[in-house]
Amino acid sequence: MELRSNVPDGPIEKKWDSHRFNLKLVNPANKRKHTVIVVGTGLAGASAAASMAELGYHVLNFTHNDSARRAHSIAAQGGINAAKNYQNDGDSVWRLFYDTVKGGDYRSREANVYRLAQVSANIIDQCVAQGVPFAREYGGLLSNRSFGGAQVSRTFYARGQTGQQLLLGAYQALMRQVHAKKVKLFTRHEMLDVILVDGQARGIVTRDMVSGKVESWTADAVVLATGGYGNVFFLSTNAMNCNVTAAWRAHRRGACFANPCYTQIHPTCIPVKGEYQSKLTLMSESLRNDGRVWVPKEKAVSEAIRKNQKSPNDVPDDGRDYFLERRYPSFGNLVPRDVASRNAKMVCDEGRGVAVSGLGVYLDFRDAIKRDGLDVIKEKYGNLFDMYHEITNESGYERPMMIYPAVHYTMGGLWVDYNLMSNVPGLFVLGEANFSDHGANRLGASALMQGLADGYFVIPYTIGGYLASNKAAKVGNDHAAVKDAMAGVNARVDKLLAAKGKRPVDHFHRELGKMMWEKCGMARNEAGLKEALAEIPKLREEFQRDVNVPGSASSLNQALERAGRVADFIDLGELMVRDALERRESCGGHFREESQTEEGEAKRDDENFCHVAAWEWKGDGQAQTLHKEPLTFENVKLTQRSYK
Amino acid sequence: MNVTLRVWKQPAPNQPGRFESYPAKDIPAEASFLEMLDIVNNQLESEGKEPIAFDSDCREGICGTCGIVIDGRPHGPGKAITTCQLYMRAFNEGDTITLEPWRAKAFPVLKDLVVDRAAFDRVIQAGGYISINTGNACDANALPVAKLDSDRAMDAAACIGCGACVAACKNASAMLFVSAKVSHLALLPQGQPERRTRVVAMIEQMDKEGFGNCTNESECEAECPKEISVANIARLNREFLLAKLLT
Amino acid sequence: MTPSSILKKTVMALTGLALVGFLIAHLSGNFLLFKGDKAFNAYAEFLEHQGGLLIAAEVGLLAVFLLHIYSAIRVTLENKAARPVPYETKQSGGTSTFGSRTMMISGAIILLFVILHVKMFKFTDHEHVDGELWGLVMQAFANPVIALAYMAAMVVLGLHLSHGFSSAFQTLGLTKPGWAKCYKKAGLVVGWLIAFGFFTMPLYGLVVKPKPGAKEHAPAKTIKHDENDDDASVFRPVLTEKGTVSWS
Incomplete structure (x- = not known):
């Protein structure tokens, strides 16, 4: 199989324009004859469904949440990047493009990233027009801040709730189309399979999570905007119900899964408290603009703090190691997420960590409060401090906050070409669910940008190009492929219910998560990965035998929902490990201990690994086949990333 | 424990x-x-x-x-x-x-403890948006918005649609939820063209859904996780009455 | 088409405010009670001589009153229907008040009071009472049962107004952000002030027991009182020979 990226020819600045011109158009009168299925109602899904409906397509939109407004995009706090250069500080499309490629450690596709930077400005315009209440200056114009990894202020924000406001904007656009009857919205419906007819994606199978009814839906194209798979680690900053099932079902139907090992570990999360913990809470990395990260210089001091014999406030300045400022003088506390995370892990591994578990570093606002005053800090970060206080019962104003890295975002995902179409014709993948724009590491405030770019400004064009050039006969619900997919879903549900073992679903999820975090987390090595590769099949077998899913398939059954997702996470985990093992270099969020510089920085191997690893499903019990899409960099010179 | x-x-x-x-x-x-x-x-x-x-x-x-x-x-x-x-x-x-x-x-x-809050979605569908198709927007800074208005709009827009206001109200009224969206959009210049029709349509749908009437006891505000103010309800009332009087 | 929830509430608010307006006018006039029988009776007579105007005002007042009651009942029924399954445990978040929670009860008590009040003072012949209307009122208040009942009713009125008055402004949208605490307090103060104003009158009657001014008023005539009157409602006035009224 050959993976064709379909990147248009010509200079990078002209690619998207010329491609849009070359894409075939669907006649306005014909658009209403086309049905498009969109799975997911996050930033990418809602914006795609609304925009396509505005164009005239008939859209069926599905979400497993009880409302389209609940998608996890809502939890993004910090902001959204756009190359507006409103601050006159030297930003440009080219700079945003450059920063994103560099931040992604040269493992993303140049053309996609350039397009992302191009449309970033349109996103802000669109969102403002929808009424998104971005932060403003007293003159009434938009305010910006700088964000991790960038030296210009290009991040637009709405207090600490940027994701919420952007999602509500997209949600409202979607609700408008539901009202106009151009979008049919199905909430509490979980997608459990993709239907392929003659190799083309022509529909999906869903389970109504309230009645338990398994149904099929057919269309001319299927768009997946189902988010990332960070919950494979059990503990992550993802919402409880985020899952890989939709993407994984598509993968099992032939869509290649690209770079699954690229996971982003976010440096500013609240440290783990105990075994019972259900998820990790992220605090916006905007905190790093004013907070200073440190641990005690002496192990003994850290130990005393851990035992509550000493207060961090009593550690004098010369006893503090501001390790990010020390090691990266020019970026300081604002180094990219992967670098900040790894350094936190390093100091904790040295025994200098501070939380009870020893896995935590300080994020200290003492100096910022001294400099700007408490009111300014409260105004900027008040809600984050409140959140920290609620969770830890400690005040971040009085005592430095404790943070530790946690899984936050997955750069990998289903492989897509320049049109955001997977290798399965008619199956498009948007937002975090695809792999394309962030390479091996995503910069802060770029996820919102990508989700909305894909939904508002890419798919509305490329879907037309596909539909105009693929005239296929309508598929009825009695088609053999539809029946086959339905039967498969029903059989799978029955199997999960039939095990009736001794352990709850969460047990297996937690075990998988622990294994993934230890062996395929912030730092990976061959031995550990090989161990994981041996252990996962055992866990799968144990799961199938010993899981207990009470209740029936014909009603609301949350244990059943979770069981299906965990089964897919186990399979995905195995692939992640395989991908991490195969990629014997360090890049971005993927850190192979065997491949590092003398100073302990990630060391890429461009000669052997400057490619996208796309894995093709070969059947249960068989290893996936690896396909490589070579990455060429014509506009950005490959250099070793340095934030010194 | x-x-x-x-x-x-x-x-x-x-x-x-x-x-x-x-x-x-x-x-x-x-x-x-x-x-x-x-x-x-x-x-x-x-x-x-x-x-x-x-x-x-x-x-x-x-x-x-x-x-x-x-x-x-x-x-x-x-x-x-x-x-x-x-x-x-x-x-x-x-x-x-x-x-x-x-x-x-x-x-x-x-x-058990799971309820269907689709009524909220239907209220938003009735008009809780600004009608602008993708691609129609002018430059974001072409439309300055006074910081105070923007901040107040944000205060209202912070609503998470959880329904605690309805749960807390002795009349199961949804006025706080509806007022938050009406306020958010009415406070912004972008929301002006549909200002009058929006509030009427949303209230009509709210009534259809079977929510109770507001009796101004502010229990909704007390339980709102985002502390949305009942001042928004006053604004909603005003917006509605003006819309009825002026159109 | 049924009127929208806000419209119903607007009717409540507007009629409520109109009633508050009436109360204020009523209260101002009634303060003449303290000035003595002459001033008060002259005022009463002045009103009675307005003829058609008075009737129009009274009919209007009755309409406002009935509309207020009708909206209240309708809104309450809808509110009950909005939560068919009640909570087993429900606690207040602390913002509702005893007054706000008992609007229907206080309203019902006030309605009952108004009926009795009108019957007692408006539809009872006072021409032959010593001190005329003033005398009728003061003699009634001299009766501890009546005075205490009146005072209790005024407390209930205060309770009703303590929520109702400020609530009307919220319903009409006549507030702005930041005023919330302010207008709630103002509503509380005004509501209780009105109630207190009325409260002082039975108190005055009960404690001071004032007599009509020593003046040349016509000797009391005997009014015909049908002994077989079946309308033996509470507080039936019985005219004594001395021109005073006792209440049976």
Whole structure:
């Protein structure tokens, strides 16, 4: 199989324009004859469904949440990047493009990233027009801040709730189309399979999570905007119900899964408290603009703090190691997420960590409060401090906050070409669910940008190009492929219910998560990965035998929902490990201990690994086949990333 | 710590429900309330019993999915929090804690503590948006917005649509929710063209859904996890009356 | 088409405010009670001589009153229907008040009071009473049962106004952000002031027991009182020979 990226020819600045011109158009009168299925109602899904409906397509939109407004995009706090250069500080499309490629450690596709930077400005315009209440200056114009990894202020924000406001904007656009009857919205419906007819994606199978009814839906194209798979680690900053099932079902139907090992570990999360913990809470990395990260210089001091014999406030300045400022003088506390995370892990591994578990570093606002005053800090970060206080019962104003890295975002995902179409014709993948724009590491405030770019400004064009050039006969619900997919879903549900073992679903999820975090987390090595590769099949077998899913398939059954997702996470985990093992270099969020510089920085191997690893499903019990899409960099010179 | 839960159990919509007791044993005091429920559910599942059905997603207070009336308080004791932000340290050893779903005609129970809040979506569908197709926008800075207006719009837009206002109101009124969206859009220049039609359409839908009437007691504001102010309800009333008078 | 929820509430608010307006006018006039029988009776007579105007005003007042009651009942029924399954445990978040929670009860008590009040003072012949209307009122208040009942009713009125008055402004949208605490307090103060104003009158009657001014007023005539009157409602006035009224 050959993976064709379909990147248009010509200079990078002209690619998207010329491609849009070359894409075939669907006649306005014909658009209403086309049905498009969109799975997911996050930033990418809602914006795609609304925009396509505005164009005239008939859209069926599905979400497993009880409302389209609940998608996890809502939890993004910090902001959204756009190359507006409103601050006159030297930003440009080219700079945003450059920063994103560099931040992604040269493992993303140049053309996609350039397009992302191009449309970033349109996103802000669109969102403002929808009424998104971005932060403003007293003159009434938009305010910006700088964000991790960038030296210009290009991040637009709405207090600490940027994701919420952007999602509500997209949600409202979607609700408008539901009202106009151009979008049919199905909430509490979980997608459990993709239907392929003659190799083309022509529909999906869903389970109504309230009645338990398994149904099929057919269309001319299927768009997946189902988010990332960070919950494979059990503990992550993802919402409880985020899952890989939709993407994984598509993968099992032939869509290649690209770079699954690229996971982003976010440096500013609240440290783990105990075994019972259900998820990790992220605090916006905007905190790093004013907070200073440190641990005690002496192990003994850290130990005393851990035992509550000493207060961090009593550690004098010369006893503090501001390790990010020390090691990266020019970026300081604002180094990219992967670098900040790894350094936190390093100091904790040295025994200098501070939380009870020893896995935590300080994020200290003492100096910022001294400099700007408490009111300014409260105004900027008040809600984050409140959140920290609620969770830890400690005040971040009085005592430095404790943070530790946690899984936050997955750069990998289903492989897509320049049109955001997977290798399965008619199956498009948007937002975090695809792999394309962030390479091996995503910069802060770029996820919102990508989700909305894909939904508002890419798919509305490329879907037309596909539909105009693929005239296929309508598929009825009695088609053999539809029946086959339905039967498969029903059989799978029955199997999960039939095990009736001794352990709850969460047990297996937690075990998988622990294994993934230890062996395929912030730092990976061959031995550990090989161990994981041996252990996962055992866990799968144990799961199938010993899981207990009470209740029936014909009603609301949350244990059943979770069981299906965990089964897919186990399979995905195995692939992640395989991908991490195969990629014997360090890049971005993927850190192979065997491949590092003398100073302990990630060391890429461009000669052997400057490619996208796309894995093709070969059947249960068989290893996936690896396909490589070579990455060429014509506009950005490959250099070793340095934030010194 | 050990507590006893009295939980509303209802197998399906339109079926009778009743309270059942569950012991919650050896719960770490640092656990969140929902983590406590996870522990109880894991225990139930390993015994092959049906777990307590409840909604939750982000577990950081922003998605608006969770919502349980705990000891008579929507989202439980504590100010400006969602159920997922409630911690067991708010309870004492040996407490009996009563868990009920949001109760409103417009929010039918689907199972146990899970309710259907689609009525909120339908209210937004009726007009809670600015009609602008993708691609129509002018430059974002072409339209300055006074900071005060923008801040007030943001205050209102912070609503997470959890429905605690309805649950808290003795009349199961949705006025706080509706007023938040109407205020958010009415305060911004972008929202002006549809200002009059929007409020009328949204109120019409709100009434259709079977929510009660506002009796200005501010219980909604007291339980709102985002502290949305009832000043928005006054604004909604004003917007509605002006819309009726002027159009 | 049924009127929208806000419209119904607007009717409540507007009629409520109109009633508050009436109360203020009524109260101002009634303060003449303290000035003595002459001033008060002259005022009463002045009103009675307005003829058609008075009747129009009274009919209007009755209409406002009935509309207020009708909206209240309708809104309450809808509110009950909005939560068919009640909570087993429900606690207040602390913002509702005793007054706000009992609007229907206080309203019902006030309605009952108004009926008795009108019957007692408006539809009772006072021409032959010593001190005329003033005398009728003061003699009634001299009766501790009546005075205390009146005072209790005024407390209930205060309770009703303590929520109702400020609530009307919220319903009409006549507030702005930041005023919330302010207008609620103002509503509380005005509501209780009105109630207190009325409260002082039975108190005055009960404690001071004032007599009509020593003046040349016509000797009391005997009014015909049908002994077989079946309308033996509470507080039936019985005219004594001395021109005073006792209440049976």
